[in-house]
Amino acid sequence: MTWTAPTIERREFPTVAGEREMLQGWLDFHRDTLLTKCTGLTGEQLAQASSAPSTLTLLGLVRHMTDVERTWFRKRFVGEQIGDHYFTEEHPDADFDVLDPAAAEAQFAAFRAEIEACDKAVADRGLDETFTGSRGTRSLRWIYVHMIEEYARHNGHADLLRERIDGVTGD
Template sequence: MPTERPVVPTVAGEREMLRAHLEFHRATLAWKCDGLSDEDLRARSMPPSALSLLGLVRHMAEVERAWFRRTIGGETDLPLVWSADRDFQVAYDARTSTRSEAFTAWQEEVAHARRIERAAESLDVTVFAPRWNAHTALRAVMLHMIHEYARHNGHADLLREGIDGVTGV
């Protein structure tokens, strides 16, 4: 079944708008992977890059965990899924990974992220973000995640086109 992408409202409150854009981009990454085999999903972009659609899914699982569970949620001792601390590039190498493994990890992290964001009293909840070496608000993390997905969805579009010619916004 094809991934349904949510309609992003054009008029809404700030939190609803941020949440909708983030959900749209999460769904876009899944949509770019629809209908492909594990082998297709592991197809690398070009040497020497290890970048693949499956690698992007794995990478986003790491990023979701790092920002929502470790930073906003305070689970500072929680290891990343595949990488050593802060080495997000390792997740790109998905040569031995499967759709099931990668998507399960990513979907679990997205579920945790949703729970953490919804439990936060406001977008002004502020925590120390070691990655930025600064205090940061949930609002900044959500904006960062939207940017992260948007950038990688551009990569996903090119990867998908290289596999079977499918393109789309």
């Protein structure tokens, strides 16, 4: 039996809420949106590139966001000493370039697990808390806003990828 990406019940974003709930709600909405763009597609379809020479795929976006979540929340903000899921020095774009459609189910599970780990890692941290890295000092609030922006941009890519695969468009 061929695995297909499951249907996701996309959480609605809050329209009246405190700042933390608003940021978390919009981030969750965009996380879910990426997964809804993949619903019902096989690993092979998820690994279908937009058009040559691009390596942009829906599976690549899921893999990319797995590492982006891990990097900003757990590695940079919390300071966990953990590796990446896909990036390597030899293959810095491995999230897009080194795909195995047969591993799509496991990579979707890794994405969901990473989101859970990231949410747990910052659940009790204040939005004004900061970290300093090679890119300067940033707050947790900045990370939330950046992640919402990152997902929004990539969800636009996902719209176009999905439409190219099977004509499905959505919101």
